[in-house]
Amino acid sequence: xxRAICSRLSGERLPATAQHGAMQMAIDGTxxxxxxxxxxxxxxxxxxxxxxxxxxxxxxxxLDWNLLLSRREPxxxxxxxxxxxRLAALARRLIERHQVRAAGPxxxxxxxxxxxxxxxxxxxxxxxxxxxxxxxxxTWGVDxxxxxxxxxxxxxxxxxxxxxxxxxxxxxxxxxxxDAFHVMSAGRLSARLAAEQAGIEQxxxxxxxxxxxxAA
Amino acid sequence: xxxxxxxxxxxxxxxxxxxPLLALLGTAVFAGLLLLWLGKEPGQGxxxxxxxxxxxxxxxxxxxxxxxxxxxxxxxxxxxxRANVWNIGAEGQLVVGGIAGGxxxxxxxxxxxxxxxxxxxxxxxxAGAAWGGLIAWLRDRFHANEILVSLMLTYIAQLLLMxxxxxxxxxxxGYNFPYSATFEAxxxxxxxxxxxxxxxGLPLALVAALLMALFLxxxxxxxxxxxxxxxxxxxxxxxxDSRRGLWLSLTVCGALAGLAGALEVAxxxxxxxxxxxxxxxxxxIIVAWLGRLxxxxxxxxxxxxxVVTIGGELAQSRMGLPNALSGVLQGVLLLxxxxxxxxxxxxxxxxxxxxxxxxxxxAER
Numbered sequence: 001x002x003r004a005i006c007s008r009l010s011g012e013r014l015p016a017t018a019q020h021g022a023m024q025m026a027i028d029g030t031x032x033x034x035x036x037x038x039x040x041x042x043x044x045x046x047x048x049x050x051x052x053x054x055x056x057x058x059x060x061x062x063l064d065w066n067l068l069l070s071r072r073e074p075x076x077x078x079x080x081x082x083x084x085x086r087l088a089a090l091a092r093r094l095i096e097r098h099q100v101r102a103a104g105p106x107x108x109x110x111x112x113x114x115x116x117x118x119x120x121x122x123x124x125x126x127x128x129x130x131x132x133x134x135x136x137x138x139t140w141g142v143d144x145x146x147x148x149x150x151x152x153x154x155x156x157x158x159x160x161x162x163x164x165x166x167x168x169x170x171x172x173x174x175x176x177x178x179d180a181f182h183v184m185s186a187g188r189l190s191a192r193l194a195a196e197q198a199g200i201e202q203x204x205x206x207x208x209x210x211x212x213x214x215a216a
Numbered sequence: 217x218x219x220x221x222x223x224x225x226x227x228x229x230x231x232x233x234x235x236p237l238l239a240l241l242g243t244a245v246f247a248g249l250l251l252l253w254l255g256k257e258p259g260q261g262x263x264x265x266x267x268x269x270x271x272x273x274x275x276x277x278x279x280x281x282x283x284x285x286x287x288x289x290x291x292x293x294x295x296x297x298r299a300n301v302w303n304i305g306a307e308g309q310l311v312v313g314g315i316a317g318g319x320x321x322x323x324x325x326x327x328x329x330x331x332x333x334x335x336x337x338x339x340x341x342x343a344g345a346a347w348g349g350l351i352a353w354l355r356d357r358f359h360a361n362e363i364l365v366s367l368m369l370t371y372i373a374q375l376l377l378m379x380x381x382x383x384x385x386x387x388x389x390g391y392n393f394p395y396s397a398t399f400e401a402x403x404x405x406x407x408x409x410x411x412x413x414x415x416x417g418l419p420l421a422l423v424a425a426l427l428m429a430l431f432l433x434x435x436x437x438x439x440x441x442x443x444x445x446x447x448x449x450x451x452x453x454x455x456x457d458s459r460r461g462l463w464l465s466l467t468v469c470g471a472l473a474g475l476a477g478a479l480e481v482a483x484x485x486x487x488x489x490x491x492x493x494x495x496x497x498x499x500x501i502i503v504a505w506l507g508r509l510x511x512x513x514x515x516x517x518x519x520x521x522x523v524v525t526i527g528g529e530l531a532q533s534r535m536g537l538p539n540a541l542s543g544v545l546q547g548v549l550l551l552x553x554x555x556x557x558x559x560x561x562x563x564x565x566x567x568x569x570x571x572x573x574x575x576x577x578x579a580e581r
Contacts, residue, residue: 011455012455037452038454038455041455055449055452059447068439077436108226110225110226111225
């Protein structure tokens with residue numbers, strides 16, 4: 001369910017009909033309901049999905065080419081051809097700044113360990129300075145060091161004024177990072193809970209409503 | 217001790233290029249054994265197969281002539297396979313290109329300008345692209361399986377050719393043979409190395425290989441197509457349209473194969489006949505894989521396959537070997553290649569069975 005919502009919010013999958021119901025979806029006041037993911041990105045969206053290999057990156061392609069999955073600005077193209085040097089320079093910069101362990105911009109995505117590839121994907125998505133970030137399970141299968149770096153990067157982005165929607169099953173991660181929670185259970189979204197008010201029991205109760213409903 | 221295959225963490229690049237060479241070697245060994253079994257001297261047979269075709273200028277020019285359609289079709293197929301579109305009907309696209317090219321060529325008269333052959337080639341390319349586009353449309357609109365559709369359209373193309381040379385396009389002064397009239401000189405592709413039969417087709421095919429390499433490795437459209445082919449979910453994440461790759465790869469492949477067909481009829485053949493291709497479009501599948509779906513690799517692979525094909529014909533005339541032999545060797549080449557390719561993503565490991573049982577026991581605890 002969370003997956004389906006993420007791919008709707010990102011714009012990877014648009015509703016088949018033109019009707020969007022009562023749902024609102026806007027970035028900085030621009031209605032983005034009818035826009036695909038590439039256009040939403042140009043309005044300031046960034047998206048870090050839960051699968052880094054095969055979705056956020058193409059396994060058999062080099063790191064610099066993988067940058068292009070979320071880049072559409074004219075800086076990277078001339079007459080439909082790729083500016084490989086610029087791409088490689090940006091990839092090298094991201095690798096160095098975020099201490100990604102990789103052989104270089106030409107290293108295949110599949111050759112990186114999970115944590116290093118995730119650091120690279122996070123670096124790629126945060127580099128343009130998004131206004132809205134959608135991020136799903138950012139530290140799944142990632143080592144402690146990389147997880148700490150990723151958490152810090154998310155906090156830095158929040159400090160810069162971006163809105164972040166974090167989808168996670170890791171309660172420690174959520175309590176460490178979030179200002180407010182919504183709990184999703186049995187296809188229903190709870191009311192907003194401010195972080196100061198929300199305790200682990202309350203969250204747990206909301207997560208368990210499905211069982212109560214079935215039992216009753 | 218036991219031998220086992222285990223997946224490599226990263227596909228081996230070295231193995232990717234060593235595998236075709238090992239496949240060639242394996243095919244040569246197999247050919248030697250086959251010759252021995254047929255009661256021929258293997259050394260002489262292998263020489264006829266692999267070396268005699270390259271012993272004269274005429275031999276080289278014939279290799280170039282064979283390479284042209286193989287290379288053009290293989291380039292288009294490599295594009296399709298990189299887009300994850302399983303087109304195996306380049307043969308049909310070639311035949312349709314030959315039909316259209318031939319139909320245009322028959323319009324030429326004695327007074328036609330010297331550049332008329334350009335129209336012939338254009339006609340072939342456009343018709344081939346349309347034949348390929350038909351596959352794309354059926355898959356896009358009705359989710360038809362492109363493997364089946366492309367193969368079956370090959371038979372339709374061949375029967376269409378058969379009908380035309382027995383009917384509407386038959387030479388009225390041809391004593392009822394199923395051939396069209398021979399084309400006027402202006403409709404024929406210019407020779408580039410007289411007195412041999414080598415024509416402008418080979419340089420065209422080599423330029424096409426360079427353009428294809430540029431498209432795959434430098435153009436954004438080529439990148440998009442390969443993302444959609446290799447990782448459809450990444451293509452959705454990037455916001456690429458997967459249908460575009462389908463249409464692009466099939467129409468470009470069709471155009472290249474159609475061009476190859478037009479080059480054949482307006483080149484060495486010089487008229488429409490019931491058989492304008494000895495299976496170039498099918499052999500090109502082998503060329504595409506042997507060349508690692510790499511346009512420049514395909515140039516080398518097309519050359520190798522042309523040598524073997526001509527070698528097969530020489531073996532037939534000089535040593536009395538069966539005609540089917542070169543087809544057999546082409547098939548063996550593909551199978552051996554695919555077998556070796558296992559080692560691109562897997563590696564062989566010697567494993568002490570007792571130790572692995574012991575480790576498994578530890579893991580269980």
